[in-house]
Amino acid sequence: MTITRIIVPRLILLFFVVFGVAIITFAISHLIPGDPARLIAGDRASAETLENVRRDLGLDRPVTDQFVIYVRNLLHGDLGTSLRTRRPVAADIATFLPATLELGLLSLVLAVLIGVPLGVFSAIYKDGPIDQIARTVSVCGISMPVFWFGMVVILLFYAKLQILPGSGRLAMAFAAPQRVTGFFLIDTLLEGRFDAFLSAVRHLILPTFVLAFANLGVITRQIRASMLDVLQEDYIRTARASGLRRRVVIFNHALRNALIPSITLLGLALGDLLYGAVLTETIFAWPGMGTYVVTSIQTLDFPAIMGFTVVASIGYVLINLVIDLAYMLADPQIREVG
Amino acid sequence: MTAHSVQRPHALSIENLSLEFPTYAGAVKALDGVTIKVGNAEIVGLVGESGCGKSVSTMAATRLLPEGRYKITQGSIRLFGRDPMAMDEEELQQVRGKLVSTIFQEPMNALNPTIRIGQQLVSVIRRHEALGRKAAEAVAVNILADMLIPEPARIMQAYPFELSGGMRQRVLIAMAFSCNPGLIIADEPTTALDVTVQAAILRLIQGRARRTGTSVVFISHNIAVVSQICDRLYIMYAGRIVESGPTRAVLDRPQHPYTRALLRCLPERVRPKEPLESIPGTVPNLLDPPPGCFYRPRCPEADARCMEKPHSTALPGGQAVSCWQRAGHPSHPSSEVPS
Numbered sequence: 001m002t003i004t005r006i007i008v009p010r011l012i013l014l015f016f017v018v019f020g021v022a023i024i025t026f027a028i029s030h031l032i033p034g035d036p037a038r039l040i041a042g043d044r045a046s047a048e049t050l051e052n053v054r055r056d057l058g059l060d061r062p063v064t065d066q067f068v069i070y071v072r073n074l075l076h077g078d079l080g081t082s083l084r085t086r087r088p089v090a091a092d093i094a095t096f097l098p099a100t101l102e103l104g105l106l107s108l109v110l111a112v113l114i115g116v117p118l119g120v121f122s123a124i125y126k127d128g129p130i131d132q133i134a135r136t137v138s139v140c141g142i143s144m145p146v147f148w149f150g151m152v153v154i155l156l157f158y159a160k161l162q163i164l165p166g167s168g169r170l171a172m173a174f175a176a177p178q179r180v181t182g183f184f185l186i187d188t189l190l191e192g193r194f195d196a197f198l199s200a201v202r203h204l205i206l207p208t209f210v211l212a213f214a215n216l217g218v219i220t221r222q223i224r225a226s227m228l229d230v231l232q233e234d235y236i237r238t239a240r241a242s243g244l245r246r247r248v249v250i251f252n253h254a255l256r257n258a259l260i261p262s263i264t265l266l267g268l269a270l271g272d273l274l275y276g277a278v279l280t281e282t283i284f285a286w287p288g289m290g291t292y293v294v295t296s297i298q299t300l301d302f303p304a305i306m307g308f309t310v311v312a313s314i315g316y317v318l319i320n321l322v323i324d325l326a327y328m329l330a331d332p333q334i335r336e337v338g
Numbered sequence: 339m340t341a342h343s344v345q346r347p348h349a350l351s352i353e354n355l356s357l358e359f360p361t362y363a364g365a366v367k368a369l370d371g372v373t374i375k376v377g378n379a380e381i382v383g384l385v386g387e388s389g390c391g392k393s394v395s396t397m398a399a400t401r402l403l404p405e406g407r408y409k410i411t412q413g414s415i416r417l418f419g420r421d422p423m424a425m426d427e428e429e430l431q432q433v434r435g436k437l438v439s440t441i442f443q444e445p446m447n448a449l450n451p452t453i454r455i456g457q458q459l460v461s462v463i464r465r466h467e468a469l470g471r472k473a474a475e476a477v478a479v480n481i482l483a484d485m486l487i488p489e490p491a492r493i494m495q496a497y498p499f500e501l502s503g504g505m506r507q508r509v510l511i512a513m514a515f516s517c518n519p520g521l522i523i524a525d526e527p528t529t530a531l532d533v534t535v536q537a538a539i540l541r542l543i544q545g546r547a548r549r550t551g552t553s554v555v556f557i558s559h560n561i562a563v564v565s566q567i568c569d570r571l572y573i574m575y576a577g578r579i580v581e582s583g584p585t586r587a588v589l590d591r592p593q594h595p596y597t598r599a600l601l602r603c604l605p606e607r608v609r610p611k612e613p614l615e616s617i618p619g620t621v622p623n624l625l626d627p628p629p630g631c632f633y634r635p636r637c638p639e640a641d642a643r644c645m646e647k648p649h650s651t652a653l654p655g656g657q658a659v660s661c662w663q664r665a666g667h668p669s670h671p672s673s674e675v676p677s
Contacts, residue, residue, distance in 0.1 A: 026441065034634070088676070162355040189459070233447060234442060234444050234447035234448045235447060235448055235449055236440060237402065237442065237448075238448045238449065238450075238513075239450065241400065241402055241434055241435065241439070241440040241442070241461040242432070242434060242435035242439065242465070242513060242514075243430075243431040243432060243433070243435030243436060243462070243466060244431070244435075244461060244462065244465055245431060245435035245465070246427065246431075248461070252453075252461075253450050253453070256450075256452050256453070257450070257451065257452055260452075314501055330452070331452065332452055332454075332497045332499075333451065333497070333499050
């Protein structure tokens with residue numbers, strides 16, 4: 001009942017968002033000076049070649065027709081052909097997106113697994129040593145730029161100590177696994193190549209940690225603040241006055257309520273990973289969406305940029321949907337009343 | 339306690355307790371030589387203005403005051419003969435909810451908003467009784483029904499926001515009684531409720547306590563409310579007990595000027611259209627209390643003797659009063675009872 005009431009409007013919204021994004025990306029690609037045909041054919045191409053390329057791309061048709069074709073292709077999952085890689089943009093994204101998701105999801109999990117308990121204990125032992133450490137860590141996480149922290153980490157663990165790799169997803173010696181999920185951690189295991197799996201793990205450690213660190217700071221602070229609020233609540237006093245175990249009071253009674261205001265933040269953190277990934281991937285030469293879009297921008301690869309924008313905006317709408325569903329799970333007042 | 343002790347210990351015995359809250363501005367002397375005795379199956383009222391130390395006394399007894407933020411400077415507390423200050427965390431948890439339950443003032447926020455009523459009751463019951471989930475649920479439904487909650491089985495599935503304030507308070511009372519405690523501390527349980535609901539809630543607490551032989555400490559700022567259900571009263575002012583005694587005696591022959599002023603302030607005692615009385619002046623600042631009797635600055639009867647702290651004087655009939663004007667001639671004031 002309530003689930004459909006939340007999901008259906010979001011899906012309708014998704015349609016409008018994608019349509020809006022399509023208009024904007026299409027308009028920008030036509031307003032920006034520069035001739036895609038010239039970019040493809042090269043500077044020394046003859047007028048005849050240019051004309052042929054234009055016809056191939058459909059650029060000789062009226063703008064309205066071009067837009068209709070563009071949207072129709074979008075609906076069929078056809079994001080156009082990259083000018084740089086000469087491959088379908090959809091195929092490129094399918095190659096690079098899993099790398100970003102693997103890095104992003106892992107670092108989000110890491111940030112939550114460390115940040116939530118750190119925030120909880122920081123609140124319980126307010127002003128104690130744990131709290132001081134947690135607050136220092138979160139200030140560092142929030143204020144240290146990812147590109148600087150990333151380079152320091154590479155310098156230390158890769159260049160000086162030489163204990164961890166500093167770039168790529170896999171050591172040179174290993175061939176990339178056959179793509180099943182696109183997650184190297186899963187695909188290498190599916191092929192039973194345990195040594196390749198270990199190499200993938202070692203390559204993930206530094207970028208995951210760097211990307212997680214910033215979010216960890218934000219999550220720790222948020223959980224600490226909302227725990228401090230909740231621990232003052234009357235129902236916590238009730239729980240303590242009825243003799244419930246401290247562990248139960250803190251994790252069942254307090255954390256459950258403290259998580260509600262943190263859900264939005266976690267959703268935003270998930271979205272931020274897309275930005276964070278651009279910087280982190282560039283530093284660690286991680287072959288993901290960040291690297292792909294940065295290179296596409298540098299080479300004015302319009303179909304790739306447009307494709308990325310469309311996929312990213314769909315991602316944002318889906319994240320918002322997940323946030324709303326998570327709210328429903330966490331807060332009975334939303335679940336039962338809607 | 340030993341097997342051959344003749345008398346069972348008091349449910350709650352607070353003896354000459356002084357307690358301070360250290361602050362940057364100095365120590366706030368919240369309690370000054372407070373003595374409160376609550377016998378078995380006795381219902382005792384604790385009356386006074388906001389901030390006079392009613393809740394602090396009982397929260398000290400259950401160690402619910404923020405640890406490390408208060409200091410006991412003298413006196414002792416015994417719960418059924420045991421010293422809560424000497425208990426470790428585990429012992430305290432076993433005492434709370436099982437031996438002593440507390441019902442708090444704010445029913446709106448006193449239940450966890452994200453947990454179903456049934457689950458909240460069951461977790462308290464299963465913490466203290468060796469019962470399975472099904473058995474604990476049956477106990478919970480029973481006690482909800484005993485609190486005159488309609489459709490208790492349905493309420494078990496509800497969240498607190500689906501219930502009215504009066505219903506939530508009934509749930510909290512049910513929770514407090516659920517493990518058959520020996521003592522219930524009811525800290526202004528009706529203050530946040532409609533007047534029409536108040537009387538019903540009072541009767542619920544009183545009825546259940548009488549049936550089960552549970553002792554009750556009933557805290558209120560409203561002397562009319564407590565006098566309806568209490569056997570004995572303690573009147574508190576600025577961290578001190580100023581008067582105590584059987585409810586009837588205190589109401590009929592109030593000894594302390596403060597008690598009399600409280601009784602004069604009751605709207606029930608004023609004829610229609612007559613202005614309501616209030617006590618002039620304000621409660622003293624407990625950071626820097628005045629010398630002698632704390633009520634002196636507001637007291638119409640104060641004289642030079644009141645610059646010294648009055649001692650508690652026992653009067654016939656179980657009454658006791660801390661006032662220089664009553665020391666020595668106990669029968670004197672009964673003629674001036676306000677009517």
